[in-house]
Amino acid sequence: MIKQIAVFLENREGRVSECCKALKDAGVNLCSMSIADSKEFGILRIHTDNNELAHVTLKKAGFLSTMVDLVAIEVPDTPGALADILIQLCDGGVNIDYMYSFANASGHAQIGFKTETPEKAIVILEKLGVKMI
Amino acid sequence: MIYDVKTETMSREEMEALQLKRLQEIVAYAYENVPFYKKKYDEAGVKPSDIQTLKDIEKLPFVTKADLRENYPYGMLSVPLSEISRIHASSGTSGKPTVVAYTDEDMEVWTECVARLVAAGGGKKDDIVQICFGYGLFTGALGLHQGWERIGAAVIPASTGNTERQLMLMKDLKTTAIVSTPSYALHLAEEMERLGYKPEDFNLRVGMFGSEASSEEMHAEIARKLHLFPTDNYGLSELIGPGVSGECECKCGMHINEDHFYAELLDPNDFHALPDGEYGELVLTALTKKSMPMIRYRTKDITKIDSTPCACGRTTKRMAKLKGRTDDMLVVKGVNVFPSQIEGVLLSFKEIGSSYEIVVTRENYKDNLEVKVEVIEDSIVGDYGKLEKLADDIKKALRTVLQIDVKVRLVEHMSLKRYEGKAKRVVDLRKY
Numbered sequence: 001m002i003k004q005i006a007v008f009l010e011n012r013e014g015r016v017s018e019c020c021k022a023l024k025d026a027g028v029n030l031c032s033m034s035i036a037d038s039k040e041f042g043i044l045r046i047h048t049d050n051n052e053l054a055h056v057t058l059k060k061a062g063f064l065s066t067m068v069d070l071v072a073i074e075v076p077d078t079p080g081a082l083a084d085i086l087i088q089l090c091d092g093g094v095n096i097d098y099m100y101s102f103a104n105a106s107g108h109a110q111i112g113f114k115t116e117t118p119e120k121a122i123v124i125l126e127k128l129g130v131k132m133i
Numbered sequence: 134m135i136y137d138v139k140t141e142t143m144s145r146e147e148m149e150a151l152q153l154k155r156l157q158e159i160v161a162y163a164y165e166n167v168p169f170y171k172k173k174y175d176e177a178g179v180k181p182s183d184i185q186t187l188k189d190i191e192k193l194p195f196v197t198k199a200d201l202r203e204n205y206p207y208g209m210l211s212v213p214l215s216e217i218s219r220i221h222a223s224s225g226t227s228g229k230p231t232v233v234a235y236t237d238e239d240m241e242v243w244t245e246c247v248a249r250l251v252a253a254g255g256g257k258k259d260d261i262v263q264i265c266f267g268y269g270l271f272t273g274a275l276g277l278h279q280g281w282e283r284i285g286a287a288v289i290p291a292s293t294g295n296t297e298r299q300l301m302l303m304k305d306l307k308t309t310a311i312v313s314t315p316s317y318a319l320h321l322a323e324e325m326e327r328l329g330y331k332p333e334d335f336n337l338r339v340g341m342f343g344s345e346a347s348s349e350e351m352h353a354e355i356a357r358k359l360h361l362f363p364t365d366n367y368g369l370s371e372l373i374g375p376g377v378s379g380e381c382e383c384k385c386g387m388h389i390n391e392d393h394f395y396a397e398l399l400d401p402n403d404f405h406a407l408p409d410g411e412y413g414e415l416v417l418t419a420l421t422k423k424s425m426p427m428i429r430y431r432t433k434d435i436t437k438i439d440s441t442p443c444a445c446g447r448t449t450k451r452m453a454k455l456k457g458r459t460d461d462m463l464v465v466k467g468v469n470v471f472p473s474q475i476e477g478v479l480l481s482f483k484e485i486g487s488s489y490e491i492v493v494t495r496e497n498y499k500d501n502l503e504v505k506v507e508v509i510e511d512s513i514v515g516d517y518g519k520l521e522k523l524a525d526d527i528k529k530a531l532r533t534v535l536q537i538d539v540k541v542r543l544v545e546h547m548s549l550k551r552y553e554g555k556a557k558r559v560v561d562l563r564k565y
Contacts, residue, residue, distance in 0.1 A: 008511075008543075008545060010545045012548075036517070038521070040542050041520065041543055062546065064508055066511045066513075066514050
């Protein structure tokens with residue numbers, strides 16, 4: 001399991017860049033980023049090389065943020081690899097709230113997802129022999 | 134048409150004599166029957182016998198909405214509950230409504246007062262009137278309903294909402310008169326256009342508009358788009374509801390039903406009486422109200438008075454269209470909203486901060502109230518569901534207190550403007 005940081009953002013011009021600039025100034029490297037928006041506000045989800053520092057930095061810069069656990073897996077970069085895992089998770093009763101992929105140079109896809117039942121997901125993934133990060 | 138010729142065309146001397154007699158009676162009655170008044174007058178060192186002229190009313194202390202709130206629900210009553218025949222309420226400032234009550238006699242006065250305004254506004258016995266005010270605790274709908282019934286018109290209690298259905302009824306039932314807020318009238322016009330109706334498809338003739346301030350320009354637009362003669366009328370539940378004053382065919386101010394309501398116009402800073410033509414705060418005394426005497430009630434409404442005779446033949450004083458308020462009350466969708474009501478609700482949510490902003494806009498002639506609040510609880514920001522639930526819970530809580538729908542916008546912490554002095558929480562972008 002890895003940690004991600006969720007940042008509350010108003011739909012206001014320049015907020016994402018302000019957030020990234022704060023991290024840049026602190027020397028934090030972003031590994032992944034996902035942004036979802038509703039009409040009124042957005043949640044920016046990031047995973048960095050130094051989440052603790054990123055969290056403190058954002059707080060200082062006035063952003064409301066929280067740490068959230070993600071189950072992270074490494075999936076072979078072949079057709080159907082992710083589908084096979086997701087089918088098993090679904091059959092095992094694991095509900096995925098959201099997921100996104102990470103940047104990496106391993107030739108594998110790295111995927112993180114949020115679920116209410118990470119323990120259950122981990123048992124299934126271990127059984128499948130899926131590499132977890 | 135003048136409904137009550139004797140009263141409405143009385144000479145000024147006769148009217149003032151009648152007002153003085155009634156004022157003396159009501160002050161003595163309130164002093165004897167309502168502990169609130171006895172205490173207030175004793176503390177001010179004034180006795181009912183001190184009222185020898187109309188001007189002597191200035192010796193009496195004021196009554197405010199706060200007094201009604203403190204005496205919720207029945208503390209201001211001067212009669213036993215068994216004598217009460219109707220109870221209405223308006224939204225209060227602390228979650229509790231402001232309750233008003235009527236005896237049979239009060240109901241009769243109310244109905245007669247509204248009937249006069251209906252006749253002044255051009256209403257007739259053969260009219261078919263559609264009341265597009267919300268029926269319920271709000272005095273507007275039932276007050277106008279009774280007045281129109283009294284003059285013998287056919288009344289359609291259509292209430293509010295569902296504009297397409299309102300228009301269908303209006304067309305099919307051959308409605309000739311409507312009662313609504315002026316902004317709703319414009320919304321009706323707009324929907325007519327959208328649905329492909331023409332003003333000629335309707336039989337509209339007159340419209341009585343109230344419960345929110347409106348300009349001459351707004352009335353001209355209503356007249357042009359709906360092909361009817363619009364008039365403005367004024368009232369407030371603390372005094373009676375609608376029925377305090379209303380325009381006649383001359384549209385040169387709202388004739389006050391002076392035999393029942395004594396109007397003073399005061400400087401809101403030092404409360405000295407202002408001459409005709411100067412804008413100030415309207416202070417009203419219900420001269421005949423038996424259930425709940427209301428003497429020198431501060432309406433907080435800003436207007437001016439004209440005592441010159443009107444071309445319509447009425448001799449009663451006229452008050453100008455409202456120019457604003459001396460407090461921060463807003464009228465949204467015809468409903469009174471105090472920022473303090475909103476603040477009270479917001480303070481009960483620990484996930485949001487104490488800064489907030491209220492934005493009132495008018496789109497397609499419909500008022501919108503938006504409240505911006507800052508999220509301060511960081512544990513919920515990773516989860517859409519929790520954020521949306523928070524916004525929804527705030528919305529529901531505001532609806533319970535205000536009785537209208539409010540849009541809640543969650544904004545970032547520290548993003549709203551901070552004030553060192555008195556905070557400016559309300560932005561009213563409506564243009565009247």
